[in-house]
Amino acid sequence: MSFATSTNRLNFKRSFALLDAPDSYAPSAKGLSLFLNKPSGKIVTQDHVNSKDHIQLLWACVAGVVSAAILIAPANDEIDIELLVGCRATQWQTNIFAPAPFETKPLYKTFSSLQDYPHSPRTVEAMHSYTTDWNPERIVWSVDGSDVRMFRADVVRRFTRTVTSSPLIAALIEDVIIFQSSLSKSSIASTLPLLLVNKLPNLRTLAIQFSAVLVSAAFCHSMTSFPALTALNLSDVTLASITALRRLLTALPRLYDLMLDHVAFETRGIWETLTLYESQMPRVRRLSIIESRNALPVLPLLARHVERLVISVGMLKANAFANLDGLVFNHLTSLTIRSYDALSEGVMDFFSRARADGLRTITVISREADLQSIQHPELLREIFRERCSLEQAVLKTDLRRLESVTVVIAMTWAMDHDYKEGQVAKILKERMPAAVKECRNSLSVLHRRGLLRVAASSLVGRRWDEALVMLWPEEGAQGAPSYTLLYGVPSPLDAIVNFLDKPPS
Incomplete structure (x- = not known):
């Protein structure tokens, strides 16, 4: 110095x-x-493989001071605890470092987790007893006799052992869903791809749900090792910043289908610099942006190649001023808007600020209506009254290639009911004609021009992964609807989009 x-x-x-x-x-x-x-x-010094170590420690809260108890192996594998008293006097951190051969630097935060004190006094300034207990099956961290974190090897070992020991089975795996209710950056979502580098040659779809993901250099390296990966679904996922999302997208040059549902960021980051990386973005054709606590500035990065856009009205409002001005969708042919609130602001903002001259189909998914209450005219009028803004927005926009506007009523029911496919179809056939008529009266101009379609969707059974979608003919509310049953759908939204993209003949 x-x-x-x-x-x-x-x-x-x-x-x-x-x-x-x-x-x-x-x-x-x-x-x-x-x-x-x-x-x-x-x-x-003491050399041993498996053991339980205890340490008693207290520390003063001084900015910039970090105290650690470290267990380290000759190969630089490490288990430790850290007292980050400079910034978090009421929490302590547990870490694992196990570098892979291709890694050139430690994977900070990849296997890390912040812990609270389960008993008073809940501060690092008090004397606490910290315990690290490890063996080949798991690592357990405790404080004052209470376990606060367990990292298990068998969570991913069984799957990785099967994949690595049988190339035939690995070659058959096309879809992987990682579901873990955990906000720890040492979650399976952050670690499993690192263990499967170059192991899944035909992996096409990766879905990560209810987890925090650390997008490290090693994580991006692992994603690039899946040559067939074209679809990524992030649902209720937390990332460090928008920069982490940008790094993840640039690591997937073959990405075709991207879904972001309730993606949150720990820090906002510098969003304004994202446009500098537009040339590095994958050519995403199918983009879904459902909900988020933050505006997601991915539209300017991906708009040039998007052909099908699924977005909620809430995300339209959040992105209107920052990301829609002057935006041109050169290849957009299908727009789906999920609207459980009033449509006017979001739809008008999209069509007034962005251009999509090649748009052919518009789908608006209505607010959820109870399966037993759609027979009430006042409810139907409330549902379709707000659809008038959709008609106004469409008529004011010069969409010369527009072929259809579909209004979908999403159905739900109380959990104590167990409706079978036939029961749901019967209820919809009996009660939806009145809804079809009300919709056509509310959107009369679109109906007269032959652009309006009306559909309904409903989950079937208790598994919540089957959906029935029904589409009524353009003329005659009493006409027999076409319908299909979709299995293994993650949400009614996916069922609706998949069905309406290719409706049955």
């Missing part, structure tokens, strides 16, 4: 006090020198 030319050394020595041992530093005319000397006294 050296002094700048404007620094007065004597003033610096009077106002700057070092608290370390006298032989660990030396101020001089050239600056301040710091020395890391080996501590005096006997050092005891």
Whole structure:
């Protein structure tokens, strides 16, 4: 550390006090020198593979001070605890470092987790007993006799062992869903791809749900090792920042289908610089942006190639001013808007700020209506009254290639009912004609031009992964609807979009 030319050394020595041992530093005319000397006294080492270690520790809250108890192996594998008292006096951190051969630096935060104190006093300034207990099957961290974190090897070992031991089975895997209710960055979502590098040659779809994901360099490297990966679904996922999302997208040059549903960021990051990376983005054709606590500035990055856009009205509002102005969708042919609230602001913002001259189909998914209540005219009028803004927006926009506008009523029911496919179809056939008529009256101009379609969707059974979608003919509310049953759908929204993209003949 050296002094700048404007620094007065004597003033610096009077106002700057070092608290370390006298032989660990030396101020001089050239600056301040710091020395890391080996501590005096006997050092005891012990080699063992599996064990339980205890340490009692308290620390003062001083900014910038980190205290750690580290267990380290000759290959630099490490298990530790850290007291980050400078920024979090009420929490402590557990870490694992196990670098793979291709990694050139530690994967900070990949296997890390912040822990609370289960008992009072809940601060690092009090004396606590920390325990690390590990064996080949799991690592357990405890404080004051209470377990606070367990990292298990068998969570991913069974799957990775099967994949690595049988190339035939690995070649058959096309879809992987990682579902884990955890906000820890050491979650399976952050670690499993690292263990499967170059192991899944035909993996096409990766879905991560209810998890925090650390997008490290190693994580991106693992994603690039899946040559067939074209679809990524992130649902209720937390990322460090928008920069992490940008790194993830640039690591997937073959990405075709991207769904972002309730994606959150720990920090906002510098969104304004994202446009610098537009040329590095994958050519995503199918983009779904459902909900988020933040605006998602991915539309400007991906708009040039998107052919099918699924977006909620809430995300349209959140992105209207920051990301829609002057945006041109050169290849957009299908727009699906999920609207459980009033349509006017979101739809008008999209068509007034962005251009999509090649748009052919527009689908609006209505608010959820109870399966038993659609027979009430007042409810139907409430549902379709707000659809008038959709008609106004469409008519004001010069969409010369527009072929259809579909209004979908999404159905639900109480959990104590267990409707079978035939029962749901019967109820919809009996009660939807009135809804079809009300919709056509509300959107009369679109109906007269032959652009309006009316559909209904409903989950079937208790598994919540089967959906029935019914589409009524353009003329005659009493006409027999076409319908299909979709299995294994993650949400009614997916069922509706998949069905309406290719309706049955």
